[in-house]
Amino acid sequence: MNHEKNSNTITLIVPMYNVEDYIEKCLKSVFHQTIPFDEVIVIDDGSTDRSLEICKGVLQNYSNTVLISQSNEGLGFTRNRGIQIANCEYIFFLDSDDELTLDTVEQLKEQILTEEYDVVYFAGTILRGNTVTNEHSIYRKHGLDTSSIYSGKDYFEKTYSHYFNVSPCMALYKVDFLKKNKIYFQERVFYEDNFFSIKTMLFASKVICLENEFYLRRIRSGSIMQSPYTEKKMYDLYKVAEEIYALVTQNIDIRQLPNSRYEDLIWKYYLNFMVVHEKYFRDSNIKNHCLDLINKIGWFTGLAEPVEASCIEKKYRLLKIIKDNNIFSNRLLELLDHLHDENEKNIRNKLKLLKFDDPEKTIGIYGTGVHTDNMLRAYENRFGIIKAKLVFYTTEKKEAVYRNLPVYSINELSDDLDMLVISSFRYMYSMIETARKVNQKIFILELYSKENIDGFGWI
16 A cells, blocks of 8 residues: 555644633643654634633643634634644544543554545543543444444445434544545534534545544533524524535435435434424524425425334424415325324334233333433323333433332343333444343343334434
């Protein structure tokens, strides 16, 4: 393999804004690597706290570092600037409140030593305070084949939506690949990483995914994406959705892929939030823009099969909101009515698998989050009182009681259960693996295994 002078080298880009409580820990994880990054670029995006001062104190002790200070331009602009000035073959993004495991560079360099990839994806885990947790998250890759080389499109198909993650920080990118395909972040908008990550997946020719949890994603109040929804966020969501729509519809090879879920992907970005936060859809200027975008989708009828309509419940609810606008034809409304009825039938059939009507059954439910809430409510709304005895389990006990019943650790899984219901869509496979380690014999109901539909996450 002919490598150029800068082959097998990695530039780290760290955008920084008002993270005085975290930037030193972040940079320590960078400079204490078993093998150093070849270049570290920190771009201060107009911080008003002590972030820049702390950063200068750390960087002065190391070579191959670049510190840039600019007025506040936003995360998209800042990352794009990093792409343009990077001097290495590969680029890595690290948010300034997050951290890395100390062998990250060493392990990644082993991967790119003998093979060249457009993207090397890897896993991450949650950091709360100073504690690395073992909780389930979309950042983990348990159950995914990490030994194969994929095209980006194949990787998208295999990861959407169990392992679908738009964070650009859990990947190593070849700089020439990004520049050749003009893959950059949307600037001065929220959700700037969504379009970047999706375009990267759809355009990459050669990617690999590692199970290694290199990235420590800090969950903290006050971060950009943990802040409340605003009209600005909702409008930006529309702009992101329009870019994704254009990307998919203008690339025939993407549209024609068999068994694709790209239609579902587009709906996710401008429909999900609009329905959950209906006040923004009703009361803001985003309304007309979104209606225009919806009207553009002439190929909506491709979602006629219920198995392809993972968010049909929300689509139907949205139609109820905007029906008075008279923007849809009667034919399309009839189609949505049919889809809603089919979805209802599927949900009822799925709920019957739970055996909640049998007072002689003891049913374990693994999970006490939104899927469980929706699943139990869906059953009670359709069939009435639950007669079976329920026992609730979680991986990490965060609550002692759920629905006035005790919550147990999955490590206390009882042999007396008639079955264990995995009440999660995204983390189903890793939860099954955890339960099997405790009890090999128990019958596990994989509620979402037969249809790739997140049924109870959408009710």
